[in-house]
Amino acid sequence: MELFDSNTILAVMVIPMALGFLLISPMGESMSASMSDKFPSLKTLRGRLLIGSLLIASSGFIVSSMTLWISNTISEGAGFCAADSFFSCDDVIGNDDYNKVPMLGLSWAWVGIIIYSFFLWVLMSVNKEPNAEWVRSNIKLGFMASTTGILAIVWLMYAEYQMEHLCPYCTAAHIGNLLLIYGFWQMGKLYDSGEWHKQ
Amino acid sequence: MKIKYDDNADARMDTALTVIAIFIGAIMVISLTSSPIITGTKEGDRAPNITGKAYNGSGWQDFDLSTYYDFDWSLGDNNTTDSQWVMIEFLDTDCPYCFNSAQEYQEASQYFTPTNLESPWNGPHVNFIASAAELTGLKGHDSSRDEIEAFRDKTTGESCNSGNVDCSERDGGPFQIPFIDDLDKSHMTKWGIGGTPTYFLIQPDGIIAWSSFDNQDEKFYDAINRIVPQINPQDGE
Secondary structure (H helix, E strand, O other): OOOOOHHHHHHHHHHHHHHHHHHHHOHHHHHOOOOOOOOOOOOOHHHHHHHHHHHHHHHHHHHHHHHHHHHHHHHHHHOOOOOOOEEEEHEEEEEEOEEOOOOOOOHHHHHHHHHHHHHHHHHHHEEEEEEEEOOOOOOOHHHHHHHHHHHHHHHHHHHHHHHHHHHHHHHHHHHHHHHHHHHHHHHHHHHHHHHHHHO | OOOOOOOOOOHHHHHHHHHHHHHHHHHHHHOOOOOOOEOOOOOOOOOOOOOOEEEOOOEEEEEEEEHHOOOOOOOOOOOOOOOEEEEEEEEEEHHHHHHHOOHHHHHHHHHHHHHOOOOOOOOOOOOEEEEEEEOOOOOOOOOOHHHHHHHOEEEEEEEEEEOOOOOHHHHOOOOOEEEEOOOHHHHHHOOOOOOEEEEEOOOOOOEEEEOOOOOOOOOHHHHHHHHHOOOOOOOOO
Protein backbone atom coordinates (compact mmCIF):
# COMPACT_ATOMS: atom_id res chain seq x y z
CA MET A 1 0.00 0.00 0.00
CA GLU A 2 1.34 3.42 -0.95
CA LEU A 3 1.78 5.93 1.85
CA PHE A 4 -0.64 8.42 0.30
CA ASP A 5 -2.96 6.23 -1.69
CA SER A 6 -6.65 7.13 -1.86
CA ASN A 7 -7.62 4.78 0.99
CA THR A 8 -4.99 6.22 3.35
CA ILE A 9 -6.12 9.77 2.57
CA LEU A 10 -9.73 8.79 3.22
CA ALA A 11 -8.78 7.09 6.48
CA VAL A 12 -7.14 10.32 7.69
CA MET A 13 -10.15 12.38 6.60
CA VAL A 14 -12.66 10.28 8.52
CA ILE A 15 -10.73 10.37 11.82
CA PRO A 16 -12.68 13.49 12.95
CA MET A 17 -15.89 11.75 11.92
CA ALA A 18 -15.04 8.72 14.02
CA LEU A 19 -14.15 10.94 17.00
CA GLY A 20 -17.38 12.88 16.52
CA PHE A 21 -19.37 9.68 16.45
CA LEU A 22 -17.77 8.54 19.71
CA LEU A 23 -18.59 11.89 21.33
CA ILE A 24 -22.28 11.89 20.37
CA SER A 25 -22.71 8.20 21.16
CA PRO A 26 -23.59 6.92 24.66
CA MET A 27 -19.86 6.20 25.07
CA GLY A 28 -19.13 9.90 24.74
CA GLU A 29 -19.33 10.67 28.45
CA SER A 30 -16.81 8.08 29.56
CA MET A 31 -14.59 8.72 26.55
CA SER A 32 -14.41 12.46 27.11
CA ALA A 33 -13.90 12.20 30.88
CA SER A 34 -10.14 12.26 30.54
CA MET A 35 -10.23 15.22 28.16
CA SER A 36 -12.81 17.34 29.94
CA ASP A 37 -10.19 19.12 32.05
CA LYS A 38 -8.54 20.39 28.93
CA PHE A 39 -11.82 20.85 27.01
CA PRO A 40 -14.47 21.89 29.58
CA SER A 41 -17.28 21.96 27.01
CA LEU A 42 -17.04 18.16 26.79
CA LYS A 43 -18.27 17.87 30.40
CA THR A 44 -21.87 18.43 29.32
CA LEU A 45 -24.02 16.38 26.96
CA ARG A 46 -24.86 19.55 25.02
CA GLY A 47 -21.17 20.30 24.54
CA ARG A 48 -20.40 16.75 23.43
CA LEU A 49 -23.30 16.73 20.97
CA LEU A 50 -22.26 20.04 19.47
CA ILE A 51 -18.53 19.32 19.27
CA GLY A 52 -19.13 15.76 18.04
CA SER A 53 -21.55 16.92 15.35
CA LEU A 54 -19.18 19.69 14.32
CA LEU A 55 -16.38 17.16 13.91
CA ILE A 56 -18.66 14.98 11.78
CA ALA A 57 -19.79 17.93 9.65
CA SER A 58 -16.19 19.14 9.18
CA SER A 59 -15.10 15.68 8.12
CA GLY A 60 -18.10 15.39 5.77
CA PHE A 61 -17.26 18.77 4.26
CA ILE A 62 -13.66 17.74 3.57
CA VAL A 63 -14.69 14.37 2.12
CA SER A 64 -17.30 16.06 -0.12
CA SER A 65 -14.70 18.59 -1.28
CA MET A 66 -12.45 15.67 -2.09
CA THR A 67 -15.15 14.10 -4.28
CA LEU A 68 -15.30 17.32 -6.31
CA TRP A 69 -11.52 17.29 -6.62
CA ILE A 70 -11.64 13.64 -7.76
CA SER A 71 -14.36 14.54 -10.25
CA ASN A 72 -12.17 17.31 -11.71
CA THR A 73 -9.09 15.10 -11.73
CA ILE A 74 -10.89 12.33 -13.60
CA SER A 75 -11.97 14.96 -16.09
CA GLU A 76 -8.29 15.79 -16.64
CA GLY A 77 -7.78 12.15 -17.52
CA ALA A 78 -5.99 11.01 -14.40
CA GLY A 79 -7.17 8.20 -12.17
CA PHE A 80 -7.18 8.87 -8.45
CA CYS A 81 -8.68 5.72 -7.04
CA ALA A 82 -9.25 3.62 -10.12
CA ALA A 83 -9.49 -0.04 -9.32
CA ASP A 84 -10.78 -3.12 -10.98
CA SER A 85 -12.40 -4.14 -7.73
CA PHE A 86 -15.84 -3.40 -6.31
CA PHE A 87 -14.46 -0.32 -4.53
CA SER A 88 -13.72 2.41 -7.07
CA CYS A 89 -14.62 6.06 -6.64
CA ASP A 90 -13.36 6.90 -10.15
CA ASP A 91 -15.91 4.57 -11.72
CA VAL A 92 -18.73 6.07 -9.65
CA ILE A 93 -17.82 9.76 -9.65
CA GLY A 94 -16.69 9.58 -13.28
CA ASN A 95 -19.92 7.98 -14.51
CA ASP A 96 -21.73 10.68 -16.47
CA ASP A 97 -25.02 8.81 -16.27
CA TYR A 98 -25.21 8.94 -12.48
CA ASN A 99 -22.87 11.63 -11.14
CA LYS A 100 -25.37 14.48 -11.44
CA VAL A 101 -28.64 15.24 -9.67
CA PRO A 102 -31.46 14.09 -11.98
CA MET A 103 -33.15 16.99 -13.77
CA LEU A 104 -30.97 19.64 -12.08
CA GLY A 105 -27.74 18.51 -13.73
CA LEU A 106 -25.76 19.63 -10.68
CA SER A 107 -22.87 17.38 -9.69
CA TRP A 108 -23.52 15.35 -6.52
CA ALA A 109 -20.12 16.49 -5.27
CA TRP A 110 -21.36 20.10 -5.30
CA VAL A 111 -24.51 19.06 -3.47
CA GLY A 112 -22.36 17.42 -0.80
CA ILE A 113 -20.21 20.52 -0.31
CA ILE A 114 -23.22 22.83 -0.14
CA ILE A 115 -25.19 20.67 2.30
CA TYR A 116 -22.19 20.15 4.59
CA SER A 117 -21.56 23.94 4.52
CA PHE A 118 -25.13 24.33 5.69
CA PHE A 119 -24.58 21.81 8.51
CA LEU A 120 -21.44 23.69 9.52
CA TRP A 121 -23.37 26.96 9.64
CA VAL A 122 -26.18 25.43 11.72
CA LEU A 123 -23.81 23.82 14.21
CA MET A 124 -21.30 26.63 14.46
CA SER A 125 -23.98 29.25 15.06
CA VAL A 126 -25.65 27.09 17.74
CA ASN A 127 -22.28 26.45 19.33
CA LYS A 128 -21.61 30.18 19.39
CA GLU A 129 -24.96 31.14 20.97
CA PRO A 130 -26.35 27.94 22.54
CA ASN A 131 -28.96 29.82 24.56
CA ALA A 132 -30.31 32.01 21.76
CA GLU A 133 -34.01 31.94 20.88
CA TRP A 134 -33.40 30.54 17.41
CA VAL A 135 -31.42 27.50 18.55
CA ARG A 136 -34.44 25.16 18.46
CA SER A 137 -35.30 26.21 14.90
CA ASN A 138 -31.68 25.75 13.80
CA ILE A 139 -31.63 22.24 15.29
CA LYS A 140 -34.91 21.51 13.49
CA LEU A 141 -33.46 22.81 10.23
CA GLY A 142 -30.40 20.62 10.63
CA PHE A 143 -32.52 17.59 11.42
CA MET A 144 -34.81 18.17 8.43
CA ALA A 145 -31.91 18.75 6.03
CA SER A 146 -30.03 15.66 7.19
CA THR A 147 -33.22 13.54 7.07
CA THR A 148 -33.92 14.73 3.53
CA GLY A 149 -30.41 13.57 2.72
CA ILE A 150 -31.65 9.99 3.11
CA LEU A 151 -33.47 10.33 -0.22
CA ALA A 152 -30.23 11.29 -1.94
CA ILE A 153 -28.36 8.48 -0.18
CA VAL A 154 -30.94 5.88 -1.27
CA TRP A 155 -30.80 7.13 -4.85
CA LEU A 156 -26.99 7.10 -4.89
CA MET A 157 -26.90 3.60 -3.40
CA TYR A 158 -29.21 2.51 -6.18
CA ALA A 159 -26.85 4.14 -8.71
CA GLU A 160 -23.86 2.35 -7.15
CA TYR A 161 -25.79 -0.92 -7.37
CA GLN A 162 -26.43 -0.24 -11.06
CA MET A 163 -22.76 0.60 -11.66
CA GLU A 164 -21.63 -2.41 -9.64
CA HIS A 165 -19.05 -0.22 -7.91
CA LEU A 166 -18.93 1.39 -4.50
CA CYS A 167 -17.29 4.76 -3.94
CA PRO A 168 -15.63 4.83 -0.48
CA TYR A 169 -15.51 8.65 -0.42
CA CYS A 170 -19.20 8.95 -1.25
CA THR A 171 -20.01 6.31 1.36
CA ALA A 172 -18.07 8.25 4.01
CA ALA A 173 -20.09 11.39 3.16
CA HIS A 174 -23.32 9.36 3.41
CA ILE A 175 -22.32 7.93 6.78
CA GLY A 176 -21.56 11.47 8.00
CA ASN A 177 -25.09 12.51 7.01
CA LEU A 178 -26.62 9.56 8.88
CA LEU A 179 -24.56 10.34 11.99
CA LEU A 180 -25.73 13.96 11.85
CA ILE A 181 -29.37 12.80 11.82
CA TYR A 182 -28.64 11.07 15.11
CA GLY A 183 -26.75 14.12 16.42
CA PHE A 184 -29.55 16.58 15.58
CA TRP A 185 -32.14 14.19 16.94
CA GLN A 186 -30.26 13.95 20.24
CA MET A 187 -29.92 17.74 20.39
CA GLY A 188 -33.65 18.20 19.75
CA LYS A 189 -34.46 15.69 22.47
CA LEU A 190 -32.15 17.44 24.92
CA TYR A 191 -33.66 20.83 24.06
CA ASP A 192 -37.25 19.65 24.46
CA SER A 193 -36.47 18.02 27.80
CA GLY A 194 -35.43 21.41 29.14
CA GLU A 195 -31.94 20.14 29.98
CA TRP A 196 -30.32 22.12 27.17
CA HIS A 197 -30.32 25.46 28.97
CA LYS A 198 -29.35 23.92 32.31
CA GLN A 199 -26.10 22.78 30.77
CA MET B 1 -45.40 48.07 10.66
CA LYS B 2 -43.75 46.24 13.50
CA ILE B 3 -39.99 46.03 13.15
CA LYS B 4 -38.45 42.89 14.57
CA TYR B 5 -35.15 43.29 16.29
CA ASP B 6 -33.04 40.25 16.98
CA ASP B 7 -30.11 40.59 19.36
CA ASN B 8 -28.76 37.21 18.34
CA ALA B 9 -28.75 37.73 14.59
CA ASP B 10 -25.05 38.59 14.56
CA ALA B 11 -24.06 35.12 15.81
CA ARG B 12 -25.69 33.54 12.78
CA MET B 13 -24.32 36.19 10.46
CA ASP B 14 -20.78 35.86 11.84
CA THR B 15 -20.99 32.12 11.41
CA ALA B 16 -22.38 32.47 7.90
CA LEU B 17 -19.41 34.64 6.96
CA THR B 18 -17.01 32.09 8.47
CA VAL B 19 -18.65 29.20 6.61
CA ILE B 20 -18.68 31.18 3.35
CA ALA B 21 -14.96 31.83 3.83
CA ILE B 22 -14.33 28.10 4.42
CA PHE B 23 -16.46 27.25 1.39
CA ILE B 24 -14.64 29.69 -0.89
CA GLY B 25 -11.28 28.51 0.48
CA ALA B 26 -12.13 24.90 -0.34
CA ILE B 27 -13.29 25.77 -3.85
CA MET B 28 -10.13 27.80 -4.44
CA VAL B 29 -7.92 24.89 -3.35
CA ILE B 30 -9.86 22.53 -5.64
CA SER B 31 -9.65 25.00 -8.53
CA LEU B 32 -5.92 25.56 -8.10
CA THR B 33 -5.04 21.88 -7.85
CA SER B 34 -7.23 20.57 -10.66
CA SER B 35 -8.46 21.88 -14.00
CA PRO B 36 -11.57 20.11 -15.18
CA ILE B 37 -12.16 19.35 -18.82
CA ILE B 38 -15.74 19.36 -19.95
CA THR B 39 -17.16 16.13 -21.28
CA GLY B 40 -18.60 16.96 -24.67
CA THR B 41 -18.09 16.68 -28.40
CA LYS B 42 -16.31 19.93 -29.18
CA GLU B 43 -12.59 19.94 -29.91
CA GLY B 44 -10.75 19.97 -26.59
CA ASP B 45 -13.58 18.26 -24.73
CA ARG B 46 -13.34 14.82 -23.21
CA ALA B 47 -15.22 12.41 -25.46
CA PRO B 48 -18.31 10.92 -23.81
CA ASN B 49 -17.74 7.25 -23.15
CA ILE B 50 -19.46 4.59 -25.21
CA THR B 51 -20.27 1.20 -23.78
CA GLY B 52 -22.39 -1.52 -25.30
CA LYS B 53 -22.05 -4.28 -27.86
CA ALA B 54 -19.86 -4.22 -30.93
CA TYR B 55 -19.55 -6.61 -33.84
CA ASN B 56 -15.96 -7.53 -34.63
CA GLY B 57 -16.50 -10.07 -37.41
CA SER B 58 -16.94 -13.09 -35.20
CA GLY B 59 -19.74 -11.96 -32.90
CA TRP B 60 -21.18 -9.21 -30.74
CA GLN B 61 -18.80 -8.47 -27.89
CA ASP B 62 -18.78 -6.04 -24.97
CA PHE B 63 -17.38 -2.68 -25.99
CA ASP B 64 -15.99 0.14 -23.86
CA LEU B 65 -14.45 3.11 -25.65
CA SER B 66 -12.46 4.18 -22.58
CA THR B 67 -10.33 1.03 -22.80
CA TYR B 68 -8.65 2.58 -25.85
CA TYR B 69 -7.30 5.51 -23.84
CA ASP B 70 -3.93 6.11 -22.25
CA PHE B 71 -4.52 8.86 -19.69
CA ASP B 72 -0.79 9.38 -19.13
CA TRP B 73 -0.29 10.34 -22.76
CA SER B 74 0.93 13.81 -23.68
CA LEU B 75 1.15 15.49 -27.08
CA GLY B 76 4.91 15.08 -27.21
CA ASP B 77 4.60 11.31 -26.94
CA ASN B 78 4.11 9.79 -30.40
CA ASN B 79 5.34 6.33 -29.61
CA THR B 80 3.77 4.02 -32.14
CA THR B 81 2.99 1.26 -29.69
CA ASP B 82 1.76 3.23 -26.68
CA SER B 83 -0.15 6.16 -28.09
CA GLN B 84 -3.02 4.89 -30.14
CA TRP B 85 -5.48 7.40 -31.52
CA VAL B 86 -9.15 6.76 -32.20
CA MET B 87 -11.21 7.70 -35.25
CA ILE B 88 -14.91 7.07 -34.80
CA GLU B 89 -17.59 7.39 -37.42
CA PHE B 90 -21.28 7.65 -36.57
CA LEU B 91 -23.18 6.18 -39.49
CA ASP B 92 -26.39 4.57 -40.59
CA THR B 93 -26.13 1.63 -42.95
CA ASP B 94 -29.16 3.04 -44.78
CA CYS B 95 -27.65 6.52 -45.15
CA PRO B 96 -26.71 6.90 -48.85
CA TYR B 97 -23.71 9.11 -48.10
CA CYS B 98 -22.41 6.63 -45.49
CA PHE B 99 -22.89 3.81 -47.99
CA ASN B 100 -21.01 5.66 -50.71
CA SER B 101 -18.16 6.80 -48.45
CA ALA B 102 -17.69 3.41 -46.79
CA GLN B 103 -14.79 2.57 -49.10
CA GLU B 104 -12.65 5.52 -48.02
CA TYR B 105 -13.30 4.76 -44.33
CA GLN B 106 -12.45 1.10 -44.87
CA GLU B 107 -9.27 1.92 -46.77
CA ALA B 108 -8.23 4.55 -44.26
CA SER B 109 -8.68 2.03 -41.43
CA GLN B 110 -5.99 -0.08 -43.08
CA TYR B 111 -3.78 2.81 -44.08
CA PHE B 112 -3.29 4.48 -40.68
CA THR B 113 -1.68 1.52 -39.00
CA PRO B 114 2.07 1.07 -38.63
CA THR B 115 1.73 -2.72 -38.71
CA ASN B 116 0.51 -2.59 -42.31
CA LEU B 117 3.78 -2.93 -44.21
CA GLU B 118 2.12 -1.85 -47.44
CA SER B 119 1.11 1.46 -45.92
CA PRO B 120 3.53 4.42 -45.98
CA TRP B 121 2.00 5.69 -42.72
CA ASN B 122 4.73 6.33 -40.14
CA GLY B 123 2.64 7.64 -37.30
CA PRO B 124 1.03 5.95 -34.33
CA HIS B 125 -1.75 3.44 -34.77
CA VAL B 126 -5.18 4.94 -35.34
CA ASN B 127 -8.01 2.70 -34.13
CA PHE B 128 -10.96 3.01 -36.48
CA ILE B 129 -14.39 2.42 -34.99
CA ALA B 130 -17.88 2.72 -36.44
CA SER B 131 -21.07 3.32 -34.50
CA ALA B 132 -24.10 2.25 -36.51
CA ALA B 133 -27.43 3.89 -35.74
CA GLU B 134 -30.88 3.59 -37.21
CA LEU B 135 -32.19 7.00 -38.27
CA THR B 136 -35.84 6.29 -37.68
CA GLY B 137 -38.47 8.31 -39.47
CA LEU B 138 -36.63 8.35 -42.79
CA LYS B 139 -37.87 6.26 -45.70
CA GLY B 140 -36.06 2.94 -46.00
CA HIS B 141 -34.05 3.48 -42.80
CA ASP B 142 -34.92 0.31 -40.97
CA SER B 143 -31.73 -1.29 -39.78
CA SER B 144 -30.82 -4.30 -37.68
CA ARG B 145 -27.79 -6.11 -36.31
CA ASP B 146 -27.93 -8.42 -39.33
CA GLU B 147 -27.74 -5.39 -41.59
CA ILE B 148 -24.78 -3.99 -39.64
CA GLU B 149 -23.00 -7.33 -40.00
CA ALA B 150 -23.73 -7.43 -43.73
CA PHE B 151 -22.53 -3.84 -44.18
CA ARG B 152 -19.31 -4.52 -42.28
CA ASP B 153 -18.53 -7.91 -43.83
CA LYS B 154 -19.96 -7.13 -47.29
CA THR B 155 -22.23 -10.14 -47.23
CA THR B 156 -25.45 -10.65 -49.14
CA GLY B 157 -29.03 -10.90 -47.97
CA GLU B 158 -29.53 -7.47 -46.33
CA SER B 159 -30.54 -4.18 -47.92
CA CYS B 160 -28.51 -1.05 -47.20
CA ASN B 161 -28.62 2.48 -48.68
CA SER B 162 -32.27 3.29 -47.86
CA GLY B 163 -33.09 -0.35 -48.41
CA ASN B 164 -32.41 -0.05 -52.14
CA VAL B 165 -29.08 -1.89 -52.50
CA ASP B 166 -27.79 -5.18 -51.21
CA CYS B 167 -25.17 -4.46 -48.55
CA SER B 168 -22.61 -6.58 -50.37
CA GLU B 169 -22.67 -4.17 -53.30
CA ARG B 170 -21.04 -1.27 -51.52
CA ASP B 171 -17.62 -0.17 -52.74
CA GLY B 172 -14.46 -1.20 -50.93
CA GLY B 173 -13.56 -4.36 -49.07
CA PRO B 174 -14.88 -5.82 -45.84
CA PHE B 175 -14.10 -3.84 -42.68
CA GLN B 176 -11.74 -5.17 -40.02
CA ILE B 177 -12.93 -2.72 -37.37
CA PRO B 178 -15.57 -2.96 -34.62
CA PHE B 179 -19.08 -1.79 -35.43
CA ILE B 180 -20.96 -0.64 -32.34
CA ASP B 181 -24.67 -1.30 -32.05
CA ASP B 182 -26.36 2.11 -31.74
CA LEU B 183 -29.67 1.13 -33.29
CA ASP B 184 -31.51 2.92 -30.48
CA LYS B 185 -29.42 6.07 -31.20
CA SER B 186 -28.43 6.35 -27.53
CA HIS B 187 -24.79 7.07 -28.39
CA MET B 188 -25.71 9.55 -31.10
CA THR B 189 -27.99 11.34 -28.65
CA LYS B 190 -25.32 11.33 -25.95
CA TRP B 191 -22.84 12.82 -28.40
CA GLY B 192 -25.39 15.34 -29.66
CA ILE B 193 -25.12 14.22 -33.27
CA GLY B 194 -27.92 15.16 -35.62
CA GLY B 195 -26.84 13.52 -38.87
CA THR B 196 -24.60 10.89 -40.41
CA PRO B 197 -21.84 10.41 -41.23
CA THR B 198 -20.07 12.34 -38.47
CA TYR B 199 -16.42 11.71 -37.67
CA PHE B 200 -14.36 12.37 -34.55
CA LEU B 201 -10.61 12.05 -34.11
CA ILE B 202 -9.78 11.35 -30.47
CA GLN B 203 -6.35 11.76 -28.88
CA PRO B 204 -4.89 8.81 -26.94
CA ASP B 205 -5.96 10.51 -23.68
CA GLY B 206 -9.63 10.65 -24.73
CA ILE B 207 -9.73 14.32 -25.74
CA ILE B 208 -11.42 15.17 -29.02
CA ALA B 209 -8.80 16.55 -31.40
CA TRP B 210 -11.00 17.05 -34.44
CA SER B 211 -14.59 16.63 -35.51
CA SER B 212 -16.16 16.77 -38.95
CA PHE B 213 -18.92 18.83 -37.40
CA ASP B 214 -16.45 21.66 -36.65
CA ASN B 215 -14.40 21.14 -39.83
CA GLN B 216 -16.86 20.52 -42.62
CA ASP B 217 -14.36 21.36 -45.36
CA GLU B 218 -11.73 18.89 -44.23
CA LYS B 219 -11.82 15.15 -44.88
CA PHE B 220 -11.22 12.89 -41.87
CA TYR B 221 -8.07 11.38 -43.40
CA ASP B 222 -6.64 14.83 -44.08
CA ALA B 223 -7.28 15.66 -40.45
CA ILE B 224 -5.35 12.58 -39.32
CA ASN B 225 -2.44 13.50 -41.56
CA ARG B 226 -2.48 17.05 -40.22
CA ILE B 227 -2.99 16.39 -36.52
CA VAL B 228 -1.53 13.01 -35.60
CA PRO B 229 2.23 13.44 -35.03
CA GLN B 230 4.27 11.29 -37.35
CA ILE B 231 7.70 9.96 -36.62
CA ASN B 232 10.46 11.65 -38.48
CA PRO B 233 12.22 8.87 -40.45
CA GLN B 234 15.57 10.47 -39.60
CA ASP B 235 14.90 10.06 -35.89
CA GLY B 236 14.23 6.37 -36.27
CA GLU B 237 12.75 4.38 -33.44
